[in-house]
Amino acid sequence: MSITRKLTLPATILAVAFLIAACTATTLQPAPEAATDTGWQYHAIVDVDFVGQHVKVPMAADVMIIDARPKRAKYDKGHIPMAVSMPTSQFDKLAGLLPANKDTLLIFYCGGLKCKLSHKSAYKAEALGYTNIKVFAKGFPAWMKKQGNYAAVSADWVKKQIDRNADMVIVDARPKRKKYDKGHIPTAISIPDSQFNKHVARLPADKNKPLVFYCGGLKCKLSHKSARKALALGYTNVKVFAKGYPAWKKVAGIAAQTPASKQIKAGAEEGSIDIAYFKKIMATNPKSIYLIDVRDKDEVATGTLKTAVNIPVDDLEDKIKSLPGDKPIVFICGTGARSGESFYMVQDIRPGLKNVYYLDAELTVRKDGSFSVKKPL
Amino acid sequence: MLGKTMLGLFTLALAVVFVDAAMAIERGNNRKGKYVYRKVYKACFERGAVASKTPPVSPDTKTQAEWTTLFDNRDFGQFGCPEEWEKLSDKDISDIYTYLHDHASDSPTPAKCK
Numbered sequence: 232m233s234i235t236r237k238l239t240l241p242a243t244i245l246a247v248a249f250l251i252a253a254c255t256a257t258t259l260q261p262a263p264e265a266a267t268d269t270g271w272q273y274h275a276i277v278d279v280d281f282v283g284q285h286v287k288v289p290m291a292a293d294v295m296i297i298d299a300r301p302k303r304a305k306y307d308k309g310h311i312p313m314a315v316s317m318p319t320s321q322f323d324k325l326a327g328l329l330p331a332n333k334d335t336l337l338i339f340y341c342g343g344l345k346c347k348l349s350h351k352s353a354y355k356a357e358a359l360g361y362t363n364i365k366v367f368a369k370g371f372p373a374w375m376k377k378q379g380n381y382a383a384v385s386a387d388w389v390k391k392q393i394d395r396n397a398d399m400v401i402v403d404a405r406p407k408r409k410k411y412d413k414g415h416i417p418t419a420i421s422i423p424d425s426q427f428n429k430h431v432a433r434l435p436a437d438k439n440k441p442l443v444f445y446c447g448g449l450k451c452k453l454s455h456k457s458a459r460k461a462l463a464l465g466y467t468n469v470k471v472f473a474k475g476y477p478a479w480k481k482v483a484g485i486a487a488q489t490p491a492s493k494q495i496k497a498g499a500e501e502g503s504i505d506i507a508y509f510k511k512i513m514a515t516n517p518k519s520i521y522l523i524d525v526r527d528k529d530e531v532a533t534g535t536l537k538t539a540v541n542i543p544v545d546d547l548e549d550k551i552k553s554l555p556g557d558k559p560i561v562f563i564c565g566t567g568a569r570s571g572e573s574f575y576m577v578q579d580i581r582p583g584l585k586n587v588y589y590l591d592a593e594l595t596v597r598k599d600g601s602f603s604v605k606k607p608l
Numbered sequence: 609m610l611g612k613t614m615l616g617l618f619t620l621a622l623a624v625v626f627v628d629a630a631m632a633i634e635r636g637n638n639r640k641g642k643y644v645y646r647k648v649y650k651a652c653f654e655r656g657a658v659a660s661k662t663p664p665v666s667p668d669t670k671t672q673a674e675w676t677t678l679f680d681n682r683d684f685g686q687f688g689c690p691e692e693w694e695k696l697s698d699k700d701i702s703d704i705y706t707y708l709h710d711h712a713s714d715s716p717t718p719a720k721c722k
Contacts, residue, residue, distance in 0.1 A: 502639075568719065571640070571643075575640045579643070589639070
């Protein structure tokens with residue numbers, strides 16, 4: 232018992248001294264564990280320049296850039312052009328997307344240095360026998376930081392923006408007569424890349440407005456060339472829908488161009504839409520027409536139709552050239568006066584734009600978007 | 609003699625009616641008239657002849673009868689912008705007339721040019 236007591240004091244002093252030493256060592260020098268907690272990192276890391284060298288249109292057959300982030304939340308909104316979406320969580324399910332040639336250069340990336348997804352996928356690919364794997368560890372944030380780079384977006388994202396009438400400009404960079412006129416993405420304007428400088432004034436004055444360029448798919452360079460031209464002009468929010476019109480047709484289910492003239496029932500006055508037909512279309516398929524409310528902003532603030540976009544008649548002339556031609560346009564206002572004026576303005580300024588109508592009626596719109604229509608006096 | 613006089617008077621009356629009918633302005637397209645009317649002053653403004661793109665004479669500044677008289681007489685001086693008015697076709701003028709007439713001060717829907 233006494234021996235135990237005699238040993239207790241020195242043991243306590245030693246223990247305290249050991250603890251102090253240990254704590255000091257921890258403070259002065261990072262714990263070995265923390266410094267080497269990089270076991271999850273893949274061993275072959277590349278930088279943004281390396282990736283940039285391999286982004287080609289079309290992509291080389293022996294290179295694949297793979298986005299390991301979640302598709303809907305990240306990839307759809309913006310990814311490295313030409314990258315394939317293969318979220319790590321679905322790697323096994325999507326492994327069939329990987330090339331048959333196991334010597335293909337695979338470059339995985341995700342959301343930056345703290346993101347483990349690209350490293351995990353790289354290891355999975357290695358386990359499948361791929362021999363030339365790299366990880367772009369700084370990932371998408373570093374891609375976007377580099378001057379002159381831009382993001383690509385998916386067809387799903389483009390459709391979502393159109394469906395919610397997002398404030399952006401979609402530019403079809405393909406030849407107008409041969410391609411655009413035969414079918415294009417709704418709301419897209421035509422600025423063929425070969426005539427970019429000639430039509431540059433049709434781009435928005437606001438350099439921060441999102442611009443989305445597209446052309447004929449992954450082998451088409453036109454949208455990429457136009458995007459670079461827009462960046463050089465100072466546009467800050469430039470995107471490319473690289474899979475372009477072929478992908479759009481798949482996601483939209485139909486070609487954008489519709490036989491609209493066969494769908495609209497004309498009213499008694501030249502250019503007018505039949506009132507009963509207008510009511511029916513608003514009840515059953517309002518998105519089948521491009522509805523433009525030409526009243527002033529203060530009037531629209533008190534209520535407008537849910538699918539309508541507001542272009543006050545005084546601002547219309549400048550925007551006529553960019554009106555979409557893929558579905559019927561119907562102008563509305565309170566009495567038919569300004570909508571009628573709008574109709575004739577289009578006839579005068581852009582006579583080639585067919586399927587344009589106006590509602591020749593007294594229209595009352597309530598705050599909740601419900602409305603009533605009366606025949607004109 | 610009386611018969612000849614009566615025939616002469618009848619012929620004269622008929623001629624007056626026909627001449628009057630020929631002079632009377634025809635109705636055109638109200639909606640198109642609004643656009644053409646505003647376009648006149650836009651062009652006039654762009655060549656620097658007026659200070660505003662807004663037409664100086666609103667439909668509700670006259671009655672329907674006054675508009676009819678003005679257009680029957682082709683008395684367009686008060687509109688200003690003679691260069692632009694001279695270029696208008698008869699159809700354009702009919703359209704403008706219809707717009708102004710249909711929104712005159714005594715019409716069901718008097719209108720001002722904004």
